[in-house]
Amino acid sequence: MPPLSQHLTIGELARRAGVATSALRYYEQLGLISAERTAGGQRRYPRATLRRVAFVRAAQQVGLSLDEVSAALGRLPEGRTPNKADWNHVSATWIRRIDERIAELERLRDRLSSCVGCGCLSLRTCGLSNPGDTAATRGSGARWLLGDTPPS
Amino acid sequence: MPPLSQHLTIGELARRAGVATSALRYYEQLGLISAERTAGGQRRYPRATLRRVAFVRAAQQVGLSLDEVSAALGRLPEGRTPNKADWNHVSATWIRRIDERIAELERLRDRLSSCVGCGCLSLRTCGLSNPGDTAATRGSGARWLLGDTPPS
DNA sequence: GTGCAACTTCAAGCCGACTTGAAGTCAAGC
DNA sequence: GCTTGACTTCAAGTCGGCTTGAAGTTGCAC
Numbered sequence: 001m002p003p004l005s006q007h008l009t010i011g012e013l014a015r016r017a018g019v020a021t022s023a024l025r026y027y028e029q030l031g032l033i034s035a036e037r038t039a040g041g042q043r044r045y046p047r048a049t050l051r052r053v054a055f056v057r058a059a060q061q062v063g064l065s066l067d068e069v070s071a072a073l074g075r076l077p078e079g080r081t082p083n084k085a086d087w088n089h090v091s092a093t094w095i096r097r098i099d100e101r102i103a104e105l106e107r108l109r110d111r112l113s114s115c116v117g118c119g120c121l122s123l124r125t126c127g128l129s130n131p132g133d134t135a136a137t138r139g140s141g142a143r144w145l146l147g148d149t150p151p152s
Numbered sequence: 153m154p155p156l157s158q159h160l161t162i163g164e165l166a167r168r169a170g171v172a173t174s175a176l177r178y179y180e181q182l183g184l185i186s187a188e189r190t191a192g193g194q195r196r197y198p199r200a201t202l203r204r205v206a207f208v209r210a211a212q213q214v215g216l217s218l219d220e221v222s223a224a225l226g227r228l229p230e231g232r233t234p235n236k237a238d239w240n241h242v243s244a245t246w247i248r249r250i251d252e253r254i255a256e257l258e259r260l261r262d263r264l265s266s267c268v269g270c271g272c273l274s275l276r277t278c279g280l281s282n283p284g285d286t287a288a289t290r291g292s293g294a295r296w297l298l299g300d301t302p303p304s
Numbered sequence: 305g306t307g308c309a310a311c312t313t314c315a316a317g318c319c320g321a322c323t324t325g326a327a328g329t330c331a332a333g334c
Numbered sequence: 335g336c337t338t339g340a341c342t343t344c345a346a347g348t349c350g351g352c353t354t355g356a357a358g359t360t361g362c363a364c
Contacts, residue, residue: 022353022354023353026351026353030351038360040312040359040361041359041360066351098257098260098264099261105257108210109247109250109251109254112250161340161341173340178323190331192331192341193329194340212321218321
């Protein structure tokens with residue numbers, strides 16, 4: 001085991017952050033993290049990078065693309081440890097996003113539940129259209145959940 | 153506008169289902185839908201296919217891959233209209249899945265909220281690890297949300 | 305001073321879910 | 335019967351987020 005030094009090699013960072021080294025190089029390519037170099041050209045990461053990587057992974061769980069993460073990281077200081085205000089701002093955005101996605105899933109679940117009640121799949125009169133549901137995860141999504149008639 | 157006949161062309165189905173024709177051909181390739189052919193080789197879809205496509209799109213919103221949709225469709229009759237029992241079974245599975253994802257998002261949100269309280273990004277003593285959170289959306293995900301110390 | 309794991313770069317590959325394009329055929333209204 | 339838009343197949347391309355492989359270099363322990 002290497003001494004717990006000020007700087008981490010890419011392998012150490014990878015192990016401790018739970019990501020592959022290739023992912024870290026990729027993040028660097030995208031400008032999400034950066035590294036100092038040894039005389040021989042190997043990467044050495046300050047410990048703060050560990051937080052930065054954790055941040056990236058957390059953001060992905062929230063559903064952000066790396067592009068969006070990049071934007072969010074733009075608001076956090078690269079050198080110093082982020083303070084409460086920095087963090088407050090970013091996490092508020094994420095929490096909004098999470099809440100939206102939860103609401104979306106709940107709507108979908110409720111539609112499914114009421115389908116069970118009405119035997120919807122067999123009825124073209126089922127009212128379970130979702131015209132207002134613009135925030136679908138992938139593409140435009142189904143315009144209505146079930147039933148033969150699209151909302152006119 | 154074409155007469156409202158027993159069968160739909162791929163273009164009609166695409167418009168009414170809210171998906172591209174290319175997507176429909178792709179679904180056919182995967183065995184999710186099937187079509188009769190005219191003498192000239194063009195696809196003609198029975199109206200039930202409309203439901204089938206709606207089903208696929210709904211399943212995708214739930215977060216299923218097309219592979220999983222294929223499995224779910226295996227339980228529904230291709231020829232006849234699915235009955236309440238068919239539907240009950242499938243929707244129950246989906247609802248479980250939605251509930252799981254909601255729970256996951258709620259946990260994440262709560263961790264974020266408490267981070268705001270403790271100024272977590274700057275503290276290595278923050279307790280917000282998530283060792284039990286195996287159901288991450290992409291890959292293994294971050295082992296812990298923030299803080300320098302991985303769960304030992 | 306040597307052995308070997310860990311590192312380096314760069315290009316290419318992979319996955320899912322499609323989309324796009326080329327080159328050609330069909331169906332339906334006039 | 336001709337025109338025109340909708341259709342056909344097949345191969346290749348796209349996108350995000352990486353991974354894999356080849357070919358070579360570095361760093362550290364012994």
